[in-house]
Amino acid sequence: MTDLAELIERVEGVEEWRGTKRQREALRAMFDGRCAYCGNELGKVMHADHIEPCTRIVTDPWGRPLPVEERRMRNPESNVVANMMPACAPCNLHKGGYRLEQWRTYLQRSADIVRKQTSTFRAGERFGVIAVSDKPVVFYFEQAAALKARLQDQTGGE
Numbered sequence: 001m002t003d004l005a006e007l008i009e010r011v012e013g014v015e016e017w018r019g020t021k022r023q024r025e026a027l028r029a030m031f032d033g034r035c036a037y038c039g040n041e042l043g044k045v046m047h048a049d050h051i052e053p054c055t056r057i058v059t060d061p062w063g064r065p066l067p068v069e070e071r072r073m074r075n076p077e078s079n080v081v082a083n084m085m086p087a088c089a090p091c092n093l094h095k096g097g098y099r100l101e102q103w104r105t106y107l108q109r110s111a112d113i114v115r116k117q118t119s120t121f122r123a124g125e126r127f128g129v130i131a132v133s134d135k136p137v138v139f140y141f142e143q144a145a146a147l148k149a150r151l152q153d154q155t156g157g158e
């Protein structure tokens, strides 16, 4: 792709995500090297998460693996820079194919899910070793946006 074509894509806000060095550096800088979801420092490993999941077609209709050159995205319109978030590996892998609000609901229900699955969890709760909170799941990028808005209010929009 030419530099001009890349520039036009960027100006139009539909720049395709290719995982180039420039794109990855910009993504990492988005929240000062922190995961957009949990807020932990990314360290050396950063996963690039599609907020709206991008699924790939990797098998034919009979479930046989497609050759690499025939694999494609089901929703290539979601494979754009504006749909990317910097994520730590555990958040990216846990979010998997969930949409953001589906993942939030899943996280919100995590204690209920584990409680049903393990007697150890139930025992831990009974003996006061495990305490579950009903605190809402707020992603780091949402906290960061709220903080930025507060700072802008204090400085008169500077």
Ligand SMILES: [Zn+2]
Pocket: 035, 036, 037, 038, 039, 040, 087, 088, 089, 090, 091, 092
């Ligand atoms: Zn994370």
